[in-house]
Amino acid sequence: MPPLRGHHQLSAISRVSEAEAVSAFLDAMDVARQQLFGFDYALALDGSPKDRLKILPPAIEHILNKGVEDEGNSVKRFQDAIATLVKAFKLASGSPQATDHAVEVAFFTAVRTGIEKLDADRKGKKSGRSDFAIQQLVNNAVASTEVVDILEACGFDRPDISVLSEEFMIELQNMKHKNLAVEALKKLLNGEIGAKTRSNVVKKEEFSTRLEQAIARYHNRSVDAIQIIQELIAIAKDLRVVPEDGLTSEERAFYDALAQNDSAVEIMSNSELQVIATELVKTVRSNAGADWWRRENVRAKMRIAVKKILQRHVYPHDLTTDAVKIVLKQAEAPATEVTR
Incomplete structure (x- = not known):
């Protein structure tokens, strides 16, 4: 019992x-x-x-x-x-x-x-x-x-932001659900920024900051949905622009690193900065080995090599320290990306 x-x-x-x-x-x-x-x-x-x-x-x-x-x-x-x-x-x-x-x-x-x-x-x-x-x-x-797929549910046929057409942009602006359009476009842009600027630290920071600031203005209600959609579309268009400077993507990444400082751009010509960028690519390739950014002795050697190139081309002395830092950061970007 x-x-x-x-x-x-x-x-x-x-x-x-x-x-x-x-x-x-x-x-x-x-x-x-x-x-x-x-x-x-x-x-x-x-x-x-x-x-x-x-x-x-x-x-x-x-x-x-x-x-x-x-x-x-x-x-x-x-x-x-x-x-x-x-x-x-x-x-x-x-x-x-x-x-x-x-x-x-x-x-x-x-x-x-x-x-x-x-x-x-x-x-x-x-x-x-x-x-x-x-x-x-x-x-x-x-x-x-x-x-x-949220965009597909809204009537979009899996749009590729890298080939945004004027028709698609107009469709976004005329979309009934404006807030959803903003979030969808933000999602697309985030992915495209990551893909297109993966190995360019300066451009990645530039476009990511633009996107963050634009969305912040929208959330703070400084701009309405239509205005923010137009801003995001402008960012998307700028992201597609490829400068006709004859540089490879590697060389352009180092050029962007050097040209980040407006004072350097004012003092030196674009052609001089391009020459330095080309030399930096060669130097990084010759000094880099497996996991080089993890080894302080190799990093020190790379730092000295970069500094010598800048000095040889009379890069502004007071800007050299910051330039070496951003150049090394750029040099590490492609290598660290491979290991992720």
Whole structure:
């Protein structure tokens, strides 16, 4: 008899625990719904997978627009609320209540994932986490939204920012969901800046700073969505420009390092700086070995070689120390990139 009594006690505890899990899940559902107050997402619950995909961009736009108005607090509240909902759904999974709301949970999760894909966290924090457990739990409910491409859902055919056409730029500016367009273009630009300036430390910092400052102005509401889209498009255009100076990408990277100092550019001609850049490439190649930037003796040798080149070409003496630092940083960039 005692074992039987213990069994009943265990069953009672299990029932209470399940009831508590369901209660917590329903509470989390209420909080999640409050985040989308004023937005009709009935199509996401009653429509086809295509309908759910169609309603996703305006839902993301709704959250982003609220975030613009309160410095991103709404975006964070939404992301936190859905994270809590996901955990509660796991605990209540298997219950009739969880099953009944699986499609709605899936939709909320898709919106959250969409915002994460756009890196739209106002504090610049990238989550990068994929909750595979929740995907497995709800994938039958709304499979198409799990792998949604936000831009494709907005009507873009996987645009390549490196070949931005005027038509695509006009399409962005005329896009109904302006905040979503901003975040999508920011995402594209971030990737393209990383790809095109990977081995040019000066240009990478220049374009990254321009993008960060532009987005900051937008978040501070100094500019509206149309203005920021125009700014980001201007950055994209500048990123595509390749100077017709006859330099290789390696030589241009060192030229940019030397020309970063306006005083040096004023004192020396472009042709002189180009000659120095060419010599620097040869010197770096001849002195660099495997993992050379990790070995202080090789770094010291490289530093001396760079300094001698600058002195030979009468590079401004008071600017030499800073120039050597940026040149060494540039020399390390391609080598360290290979090891990542």
